[in-house]
Amino acid sequence: MRIRRDGPATLADVARAAGVSLATASRALNPGGQRAVRVELRERILRAADDLRYVPNAHARALAGGTTTTVGLVLHDITDPYFAGIARGAMAVAGDRGALVMVGSTFRSPERELEFVRTFRAQRVDAVVLTGSGFEDDGYREAMGEELAGHRRAGGGYAFVSEHDLPGHVVLPGNGEGAAAVGRALVELGHRRLAVAGGPSSLTTVRHRIGGFVRAVEACGVPSAAIEVVDRPFSEDGGRAAARELLDGGSGATALFCVSDVMALGALEELAARGVTVPDDLSVVGFNDIPTMRRLSPPVSTVRLDLEAMGRTAMELALDRDAGGFRTVPAPAELVLRASTARVDAAARPAGGRG
Amino acid sequence: MRIRRDGPATLADVARAAGVSLATASRALNPGGQRAVRVELRERILRAADDLRYVPNAHARALAGGTTTTVGLVLHDITDPYFAGIARGAMAVAGDRGALVMVGSTFRSPERELEFVRTFRAQRVDAVVLTGSGFEDDGYREAMGEELAGHRRAGGGYAFVSEHDLPGHVVLPGNGEGAAAVGRALVELGHRRLAVAGGPSSLTTVRHRIGGFVRAVEACGVPSAAIEVVDRPFSEDGGRAAARELLDGGSGATALFCVSDVMALGALEELAARGVTVPDDLSVVGFNDIPTMRRLSPPVSTVRLDLEAMGRTAMELALDRDAGGFRTVPAPAELVLRASTARVDAAARPAGGRG
DNA sequence: ATCACCGCGGAAAGCGCTTTCCAGCAGGCC
DNA sequence: GGCCTGCTGGAAAGCGCTTTCCGCGGTGAT
Numbered sequence: 001m002r003i004r005r006d007g008p009a010t011l012a013d014v015a016r017a018a019g020v021s022l023a024t025a026s027r028a029l030n031p032g033g034q035r036a037v038r039v040e041l042r043e044r045i046l047r048a049a050d051d052l053r054y055v056p057n058a059h060a061r062a063l064a065g066g067t068t069t070t071v072g073l074v075l076h077d078i079t080d081p082y083f084a085g086i087a088r089g090a091m092a093v094a095g096d097r098g099a100l101v102m103v104g105s106t107f108r109s110p111e112r113e114l115e116f117v118r119t120f121r122a123q124r125v126d127a128v129v130l131t132g133s134g135f136e137d138d139g140y141r142e143a144m145g146e147e148l149a150g151h152r153r154a155g156g157g158y159a160f161v162s163e164h165d166l167p168g169h170v171v172l173p174g175n176g177e178g179a180a181a182v183g184r185a186l187v188e189l190g191h192r193r194l195a196v197a198g199g200p201s202s203l204t205t206v207r208h209r210i211g212g213f214v215r216a217v218e219a220c221g222v223p224s225a226a227i228e229v230v231d232r233p234f235s236e237d238g239g240r241a242a243a244r245e246l247l248d249g250g251s252g253a254t255a256l257f258c259v260s261d262v263m264a265l266g267a268l269e270e271l272a273a274r275g276v277t278v279p280d281d282l283s284v285v286g287f288n289d290i291p292t293m294r295r296l297s298p299p300v301s302t303v304r305l306d307l308e309a310m311g312r313t314a315m316e317l318a319l320d321r322d323a324g325g326f327r328t329v330p331a332p333a334e335l336v337l338r339a340s341t342a343r344v345d346a347a348a349r350p351a352g353g354r355g
Numbered sequence: 356m357r358i359r360r361d362g363p364a365t366l367a368d369v370a371r372a373a374g375v376s377l378a379t380a381s382r383a384l385n386p387g388g389q390r391a392v393r394v395e396l397r398e399r400i401l402r403a404a405d406d407l408r409y410v411p412n413a414h415a416r417a418l419a420g421g422t423t424t425t426v427g428l429v430l431h432d433i434t435d436p437y438f439a440g441i442a443r444g445a446m447a448v449a450g451d452r453g454a455l456v457m458v459g460s461t462f463r464s465p466e467r468e469l470e471f472v473r474t475f476r477a478q479r480v481d482a483v484v485l486t487g488s489g490f491e492d493d494g495y496r497e498a499m500g501e502e503l504a505g506h507r508r509a510g511g512g513y514a515f516v517s518e519h520d521l522p523g524h525v526v527l528p529g530n531g532e533g534a535a536a537v538g539r540a541l542v543e544l545g546h547r548r549l550a551v552a553g554g555p556s557s558l559t560t561v562r563h564r565i566g567g568f569v570r571a572v573e574a575c576g577v578p579s580a581a582i583e584v585v586d587r588p589f590s591e592d593g594g595r596a597a598a599r600e601l602l603d604g605g606s607g608a609t610a611l612f613c614v615s616d617v618m619a620l621g622a623l624e625e626l627a628a629r630g631v632t633v634p635d636d637l638s639v640v641g642f643n644d645i646p647t648m649r650r651l652s653p654p655v656s657t658v659r660l661d662l663e664a665m666g667r668t669a670m671e672l673a674l675d676r677d678a679g680g681f682r683t684v685p686a687p688a689e690l691v692l693r694a695s696t697a698r699v700d701a702a703a704r705p706a707g708g709r710g
Numbered sequence: 711a712t713c714a715c716c717g718c719g720g721a722a723a724g725c726g727c728t729t730t731c732c733a734g735c736a737g738g739c740c
Numbered sequence: 741g742g743c744c745t746g747c748t749g750g751a752a753a754g755c756g757c758t759t760t761c762c763g764c765g766g767t768g769a770t
Contacts, residue, residue, distance in 0.1 A: 063414045
């Protein structure tokens with residue numbers, strides 16, 4: 001006979017206290033499941049559970065019933081408003097479905113991303129949502145593909161936010177179209193020399209945005225030679241560095257397209273520090289429309305994405321085990337022109353120009 | 356004999372494939388634990404596990420070994436930069452310790468907060484970190500106290516960020532001192548009529564901040580009658596509403612202290628919409644120093660809290676099962692004066708004054 | 711009355727692991 | 741050579757639940 005020291009009460013304790021069997025206690029505590037129990041008995045059991053401060057063991061439950069209600073969410077950094085927005089949406093639907101959300105911050109490391117998916121699998125999560133750009137790397141793609149296939153085989157769902165070049169549901173932001181709209185708008189405003197602050201092209205998202213921008217600008221008749229692309233980390237510091245490089249390099253650009261708002265934040269700071277006025281000296285556009293952008297002075301033009309809706313949709317796709325094939329749900333990107341972009345003035349001299 | 360359809364491989368499968376017993380397989384896959392296995396055998400087992408794409412079942416493991424490596428984090432809303440900052444810190448230390456983080460968003464509902472703690476308990480988390488203000492409500496306090504006591508009895512740790520009037524480790528931001536510093540600074544700048552945009556006083560944090568502010572101002576010789584406190588929800592909209600009320604009410608205040616930056620954001624928006632210039636017409640101060648504050652124009656004065664460090668400390672306190680009593684770790688609050696606060700000018704007329 | 715059937719509660723078989731206990735075997739010692 | 745020690749691997753007992761399979765007593769149909 002084992003002696004219960006003082007661990008939490010178990011179902012057996014509850015059953016004993018209520019004078020019923022384990023099976024009955026379980027049934028009473030899981031209404032809706034399996035079968036019902038006579039109401040009077042049920043109340044006695046609930047009372048016993050309450051008295052004993054019984055807290056069911058989720059692990060035992062998961063093991064026995066094969067039922068989990070946890071989901072995994074992989075993101076870059078929760079303090080990045082882009083991911084916070086998506087996370088909010090994803091967590092909202094998880095909450096509605098009574099699922100617990102486990103969050104993994106990768107800080108853009110493919111290894112960490114894989115690691116999290118593996119851990120989530122070990123936890124037998126119902127679904128995993130992968131946000132953030134995919135990585136253009138065959139090793140990563142293969143490993144992740146295998147991991148996800150295994151997860152799927154085990155009955156789990158998953159969805160991506162942004163393209164990952166892997167089979168699966170995906171919420172696809174209009175990166176190309178949004179960036180193209182930026183390009184067209186800038187050309188229409190008279191800009192002929194353009195700069196792009198881009199992240200590493202190993203990120204799918206970055207490639208799509210830069211690609212869409214460049215193609216649209218070219219389509220407007222501006223030669224691609226007039227577009228200067230600076231690759232820097234996909235972060236605020238990266239934006240700062242990109243701005244610095246453009247200014248130091250004597251760029252002749254009159255407009256700067258930052259492939260993300262967070263990069264734009266860094267770039268704007270650098271520009272302000274150097275005395276470059278926006279939009280008089282240089283027009284600036286970002287991407288994502290994080291809340292801060294509209295609060296800056298001047299308010300910054302950007303491409304709006306409904307982050308919360310994207311997160312919501314992704315979680316729904318991941319959770320809804322629908323028999324059909326994988327779905328791709330577009331997330332519309334809408335150009336929002338604000339005061340940080342202005343018609344280029346013949347008198348305006350290229351920012352940071354040395355001559 | 357049960358037939359394995361195609362569920363994920365189990366330890367038994369691995370053991371069979373490697374031609375060893377369950378015990379040996381378990382030991383081989385858990386180095387560091389219990390006992391070692393002959394290296395050659397071990398490798399054979401690892402190979403088999405790899406071939407079978409074995410993913411250990413965390414639930415089974417938790418049940419058998421009583422070992423979990425999950426922690427719970429309760430916060431208000433992940434898109435609120437205050438909580439995002441804390442979450443980042445907390446997740447960092449959890450990550451370092453190899454723990455998975457489950458996040459619960461309460462949206463300031465005490466019921467939801469209790470619900471999450473209960474769910475975390477069911478998951479047998481190692482630790483839970485409760486952020487956000489406590490609620491001044493006896494029912495809540497009692498229920499939460501009982502929940503946490505049970506968690507503790509079961510071997511779990513926990514910590515609060517901000518006071519909760521409950522026994523436990525706590526990371527205590529200098530709410531009173533920070534607010535007092537704001538009050539003194541404003542008086543020193545010549546302000547004699549002050550307004551406070553406060554949240555509901557059922558939030559402990561709000562009470563401490565307003566209390567510290569009022570006491571400091573009084574200590575400077577300004578009568579409390581000169582302080583106008585407007586209670587509105589602890590949110591951006593609340594800040595907006597507070598500003599509206601002040602302006603509509605013909606407040607004679609020359610300075611506005613918002614008990615949180617997020618409220619300040621709303622207030623500033625309303626002020627701008629009404630044509631009230633900051634700081635010329637009205638000085639504004641926030642609290643928390645979320646990143647956006649320093650980017651606005653004018654940059655907004657506030658009280659800096661090292662959010663990430665607070666999150667880190669809280670998670671460490673919650674995870675470190677130290678025998679001693681509960682610890683209270685202060686999180687220093689540092690007044691950061693920026694351009695949104697100015698010396699009051701004799702010529703300046705009270706903002707929104709009707710007369 | 712008889713029988714099939716339904717509603718309900720209990721016994722027991724797992725779910726996939728960890729860990730204790732035990733057995734076998736080799737080597738070192740008296 | 742006998743015996744104890746040290747090392748390794750295996751058998752099996754759970755961990756705390758869910759769920760299948762039974763059995764029992766009471767009803768409606770025949």
